[in-house]
Amino acid sequence: MAQKNNTTVKDIKYYQKKFWKLFFYGLGVMALFFTLASWGFFGSMPSFEDLENPESNLATEVISSDGVTIGKFYNENRTPIKYEDLPPHLVKALVATEDERFYDHSGIDAKRTLGAVLKLGSDGGASTLTQQLAKLLFHGEGSTFKLFRVIQKVKEWIIAVKLERQYTKNEIIAMYLNKADFVNTAVGIRSAAKVYFGKEPRDLTVDEAAMFVGMLKNPSLYNPLRRLEKVRLRRNTVLGQMLRNGILDKATKDKLAAQPIVLHFHPESHKEGTATYFREFLREYMKNWAKENKKPDGSDWDIYSDGLKIYTTIDSKIQEHAEEAVQAHMKNLQKQFFDEQKDNRNAPFLKITPEETKKIMDNAMKTSERWRVMKDLDKSEEEIIASFEVKTKMKVFSWKGEIDTLMTPTDSIRYYKHFLQAGLMSMEPKTGHIKAWVGGIDYKYFQYDHVGQGARQVGSTFKPFVYATAIEQLGMSPCDSIIDSPFTIPVGRHHVTESWTPKNSDNKYRGMVTLKKALANSINTVSAKLMDKVGPEAVVSLTKKLGVKADIPTQPSIALGAVEITVEDMVAAYSTFANQGVYIKPQFISRIEDKNGVVLYEPVPETHDVLNKDIAYAVIKLLEGVTEEGSGVRLRTQGGGSGDNRWTGYPYMFTNPIAGKTGTSQNQSDGWFIGMVPNLVTGVWVGCEDRSARFKGITYGQGATAALPIWGYMMKKCYEDKDLLVSKDPFERPDNLSIKVDCWTPRKVEVDSTAVPTEEEEQNPEEFGL
Template identity: 75%
Template sequence: MAKKQGFFQRDVAYYKRGFWKVFFYTLGGVALFFLLASWGVFGSMPSFEELENPESNLATEIISSDGVTIGKFYNENRTMIKYNALPQHLVKALVATEDERFYEHSGIDGRGTTRALMSLGTSGGASTITQQLAKLLFHGEGSRFLPLRIIQKAKEWIIAIRLERQYTKNEIIAMYLNKADFVNTAVGIRSAAKVYFNKEPKDLTLEESATLVGMLKNPSLFNPIRRAEKVRLRRNTVLGQMVKNNFITEAQKTASENKPLVLDFHPESHKEGIATYFREYLREFMKKWTKDNKKPDGTDYDIYSDGLKIYVTLDSRMQEYAEDAVHKHLSNLQIEFNNQQKDNKNKPFVRISKEETDKIMMSAMKNSDRWKQMSAQDKSEEDIIKSFSIPTKMTVFTWKGERDTTMTPTDSIRYYKSFLQAGMMAMEPKTGNIKAWVGGVNYKYFQYDHVGQGARQVGSTFKPFVYATAIEQLNYSPCDSILDSPFTIPKGRHHVTETWTPNNSDRQFRGMVTLKKALAYSINTVSAKLIDKVGPEAVIEMTHKLGVKSEIPAQPSIALGAVEITVMDMVAAYSTFANQGVYMKPQFISHIEDKNGSLIYEPMPESRDVLNKDIAFAVIRLLEGVTESGSGVRLRTQGGGYGYERVTGYPYVFNNPIAGKTGTSQNQSDGWFVGMVPNLATGVWVGCEDRSARFKSITYGQGAVAALPIWGMFMKSCYNDTALDVSKKDFERPANLAIKVDCWERQVKEVDSTAIDSTAQDTDEFMIQ
């Protein structure tokens, strides 16, 4: 018996020693495993410097002059936000749902880990918020292969502990919410709040915060755009967790969970949102800017990941008013355009041959994505052309939103060429700051920018440049009179290759008229006589001094606007008159900061003297005449009697000083209006992408109907928003003005018209009042 007891005691001692050996070996092995993991044996670990600065891949923000983020450049749409900018109910919802003992542990929740191990994971995961942050920051999603998963989990624990030592609990909360992916291009809580609710995080309601926190479990599964009901139920689960943790009352939970899921979805993609055309123009500028401006360490800036803040001159309110005016007017005008095309077998092209049509269509085909993709697949040109006749399912643009349809690619080309387009820009004359920029009607479908990229024929909006040259060189004034009569420039004069006899648009002649009246009524013969006296070269020189970069032919016909100029250049040129003759180069960036808020770029305004104050003011007086009695008078009326009310948005009934000019190109392909008040100049162009797609008559194709109403709607909205402080005052009158501009008395000597040589000999057709 004693012998058996001895054997038993020796066995117990043996097993005890074995147990403790296994225990200590296991413990040592685990310790060694974690030590090796921390040393990076199983893969790189973040350095101390990386833990100090884990902020990377940050979106660059585009911030308007009124402090609104109007767009971003990004690989990952993420913008950092500090803890103190988070609402407390958002923080409490996160802790209640994702990590109830967050404020009690040091990165690893022992109770949760033990529970997860005992249940083999069936009772839920054990990852703390800090562990989830570690995963997001440094090694992404876990592997499904068990050994690798164990290694990654160990690294996650180590990083979590380091994070807890390095940061406060509040900083960890902020970092986690800044890094979390909420899908639909929203990375980080600030982007999520903007994308789903169009507000800053601090303005989120309790139920909105609960919705976003609920998404964190599985953003793809709980995507509010695709699974609204599932997201609503998940939101209510989060609210229940908040009650369980005494963060809200049962009454608050009941009130919130009974509310429907209400979104204000604003996806922040490159092709959506406001100022899309401007943002693309800015992107191209920034690409060049990064080549000329380096970081302090000599490396290049990356606008997609360096978290820059680009402060631009645009005003988000003006931008929205401008886009709204363009959409409202063109969607109405489009109805009339489509009505005029009903009987056109070659719509939307008007009065062009089959050969010209085929050339336009072939050019559009070759510029299409379909052609490029099929060419890359080594398809023959014959097969590619055939594919354009095969009906295809597609989503198309309409004025009422996107629509799914089936049509041939050829028909889709004609469909898109039928849409009216617009270019619009508003600028402060004294600073050059651009306040609004509308390059087209929808960047997703029409990516050609009609402000900074596309030059179109300007028509009569060019005439003020001719008048300015005449006033400067010949000492004329707005009150001087000229004979409106038939006029011809013979062959050889001013390099004219054929005899040129311009006609007035109404085919009438008014006899003696002041320059002010001549411009107000846009009389062609007067413009032709003025350019004949000063010469085309002088007008071209003046136009270029006003900032127009287009090549202009030295021909008298430019007096009537046979010149292609961008909206940007036209607005800047007109602004010079409002700025007392000083040209200001359009400016769209105020300054740029790096992610730490340090100033890294601030452009210097560029200006030059073009005209003296008296001449500039004289031109302003001429342009005021256009809105007092000429083609711009619609801005001051109730609209009655014109018959355009349905498409023009009347009435505007402005009674403040407005200087402006309408313009219509040949065949009504382009309609223009450039209008100014003392502190804001705005230019509008309207037409189709292709010049052969146009209105059949001048009734609706003229600038006064196609473009002026957009200006009117925009300015009406600006005036209604008194915070913008858009001026209704008089233009500043120079002291000791030497040019007569107040043409109250129009006493003109009788002139024997038969004595006037209509072939533009050097007769004095002007009389000083």
């Protein structure tokens, strides 16, 4: 019996030794396994520097002058947010649902981990928030192979422990919410709050915060745009967790759980949102900037992932009013254009040959996306052309919303040629800051920018440059008189190859008029006479000093605006008059910062003197005449019309000083209005993409009808907006003004349009009653 007991004791000791030997061997293997994993033996591990800077692939923000994010450039739409900017109920909901002992562990929850091991993972994983962050930051989704999953889990534990040592609990929560993917281009809680509810995270309600926490379990499954009922049930599960953890009482939880989810979906895509044309212009600028300005290590900046902050000069409110004005007016003007084209067999083109029409359509076909894609697929030209005659399902733009339709690509080209386009830019004359930029009617469908890209014939908006040259070169004043009568510039004079005899738009002549009245009524013969006196070279020289980059021929006909200039250049040129003769280059960026707030770029304003203060002010007084008695006088009157025609006259009733000029190109292809108050200059252009697509007559095609109402609508909104300080004051009058600008209104005299005054009559008009 004693021998048996001795044997039993020996066996126990043997197995104890075996157990402890295996135990320590196991610990040693585990230690070696963890050590090898931490050294990167089983795959790369983040370095200490990586842990210090885990934020990567951050969206670049485009920020307005009033602090509103108006757009982003991104591969992954993620903008970081600090813990202090998170609402407390969001943080509490997150911890209650995802990691109840978050504040008690050091990266690994031993209790949950042991429970998961005992249940072989059948009851879900045991990942803490820190482990989930580790997965998001450094190695993404898990593998389906068990061994790899074990290795990955070990790496996850190691990274989680390092993160806990490196960061505070609050920083880990902020990093996790900044990195989480909420689908539909929303990465990070700030983007998600903007995309789904159109607000900042701090403004999220409890139930909205609970929805986002619920999505974290499986964003694709709990996608609010696809499975709203599933999302609602998951949200209520989160609310239940908040009740369990004492964050909510039962009455509040039940009340919130009964509420439906009401989304205000605002997709942050490159083709939608605010200032789309400006953002695309800015994107191209930033691409070049990134190449020319290197990082400290010599590499290029990436505008899609380096989390830059671009502070622009755009004012979000003025931009909003400008876009609203374009939408409101163009929608109604387009209806009129469609009505006018009903009887046109070649709509929307007027007075062009079949050959010219075919050329327009062929050019549009060859520059289309369809042509490019099929060319890349090595399709022959014949195959491509044939495809344009096959009816296809497509979505097309309309002012009533997108239309699902069936039409041939050729028909869609002609359909889109019907649409009137618009370009608008606003700028502060004293700073050069661009405050609004609207390049077209809808960037998703019409991506050509009619502010910075599209140079169009400016018509009578060019005339102030001629008048300014005459005031400077000849010492004239707005009150000086000149005869409005038939006038011809003979062959050989000012490089004219054949005689040029301009006519007034109404085929009438008014006799003796002041320069102010002549510009107010846009009298062509007076502009031609002034051009003849100063010469086209002097006018072109001044126009170049005003910042106009277009090639301008030294021909007398430029006096009537036979010149193509962009909206951007025209606004900058007019701003020089409002800025007392000092040209300032348009500026659209205030500064650029990196993700840490370090300033990388601050532009220096580019300015130069063009005219002295007196001359600039004299031109302003000339332009005020346009809105006092000329083509812009409708800004001062009550709008007319009713019903469907109400749009033809908005109730502006402006009483403050406004300087401006309308312009209409030949055949009404282009309508312009440039209007100025002391601290805001806005230019508007309206017309079709093709010059042969236009209104039949001047009633709707002229600048006063096509473009001016957009300016009026926008300014009315700006004046109503109490947050804006758009001026109603008079333009600053120079001290000791040397030019006469306060004129008496001469007696209106109409003369026979065929009568040509003699040289003696023209030199002494008063003596002859002219």
